[in-house]
Amino acid sequence: MWIVDRGKKHAITSVYLCSTYRKKRLINTGEVEREVEHPVVRAMNVEEAVTKELEPSELGTKEHWDNAYKEELEHYEADGVPGEDWFGPRIKTTIVEFLKKSLDLKSDVKIIDLGCGCGPVLTALNEAGFSNLTGVDYSENAVELCRAVCQDNGFAANIKVFDLVDGPIDELGTYDVCIDKGTYDAISLIPSSSQTQARNKYLDNVVSLMTGDSIFILASCNWTMAELTSQTLNRFTVVGDVPTRKFSFGGKTGNDVSILVLKKSE
Ligand SMILES: C[S@@+](CC[C@H](N)C(=O)[O-])C[C@H]1O[C@@H](n2cnc3c(N)ncnc32)[C@H](O)[C@@H]1O
Numbered sequence: 001m002w003i004v005d006r007g008k009k010h011a012i013t014s015v016y017l018c019s020t021y022r023k024k025r026l027i028n029t030g031e032v033e034r035e036v037e038h039p040v041v042r043a044m045n046v047e048e049a050v051t052k053e054l055e056p057s058e059l060g061t062k063e064h065w066d067n068a069y070k071e072e073l074e075h076y077e078a079d080g081v082p083g084e085d086w087f088g089p090r091i092k093t094t095i096v097e098f099l100k101k102s103l104d105l106k107s108d109v110k111i112i113d114l115g116c117g118c119g120p121v122l123t124a125l126n127e128a129g130f131s132n133l134t135g136v137d138y139s140e141n142a143v144e145l146c147r148a149v150c151q152d153n154g155f156a157a158n159i160k161v162f163d164l165v166d167g168p169i170d171e172l173g174t175y176d177v178c179i180d181k182g183t184y185d186a187i188s189l190i191p192s193s194s195q196t197q198a199r200n201k202y203l204d205n206v207v208s209l210m211t212g213d214s215i216f217i218l219a220s221c222n223w224t225m226a227e228l229t230s231q232t233l234n235r236f237t238v239v240g241d242v243p244t245r246k247f248s249f250g251g252k253t254g255n256d257v258s259i260l261v262l263k264k265s266e
Pocket of ligand 1 (some may be wrong): 065084250
């Protein structure tokens with residue numbers, strides 16, 4: 001269980017549960033906003049992994065994120081506590097250590113954080129010595145907060161408002177590393193009948209951000225490795241996964257967060 005404490009002035013405002021076979025996101029007063037079957041109880045083999053779209057949620061709307069980051073911005077201005085780091089602090093560290101230690105990337109590789117939110121991934125990348133950093137998010141409030149967090153942490157990053165489903169993707173250029181921690185998950189929850197279309201448009205757009213040598217790190221709490229592999233199959237080749245905590249349920253074993261390492265297909 002991860003608890004985000006907004007500081008003494010504000011009691012616990014957000015609790016995220018991801019360690020049981022079902023996960024729930026509880027907001028403010030503990031009201032249950034959403035409850036979904038944990039991916040580990042769904043298919044674990046690529047062959048079995050027929051995508052059943054997730055139950056739509058307000059977490060798939062821009063309005064939700066605008067409101068959430070407006071509140072986080074106010075908290076940040078009041079008490080300096082940065083906003084929510086999705087999936088907890090362990091995952092961003094796992095991703096950054098993978099880039100640094102396993103891939104041994106140079107510090108000036110061009111990295112984009114897709115749906116950067118308040119910037120936890122960018123902050124961790126900066127702390128690990130990476131210097132060529134871009135972050136995009138479609139929420140203006142997220143971008144404002146992320147800019148403030150980067151500035152207050154003393155590093156420069158190019159933070160832009162950009163819609164990764166509907167934006168003019170060619171304007172962003174290409175990157176050596178694209179990182180998504182929780183954004184594909186949010187896009188998978190859009191409350192309309194076009195979830196499949198939105199997911200595919202997003203994946204097409206990520207392909208446009210990559211060259212033949214680029215890698216795409218995709219971290220998801222909503223989809224299994226098998227489901228992610230099957231959903232990305234036509235556009236990407238899986239080159240590996242980043243190990244995360246494993247657990248078993250109902251005779252199956254899975255990861256609490258799925259992290260795939262992808263290259264674009266030739
Ligand atoms: C679950 S949060 C993850 C935030 C951040 N990556 C982190 O790890 O803390 C999802 C983020 O995706 C952003 N987002 C959702 N749909 C988007 C889209 N179509 N274009 C750009 N950003 C989007 C949201 O505004 C939000 O910041």
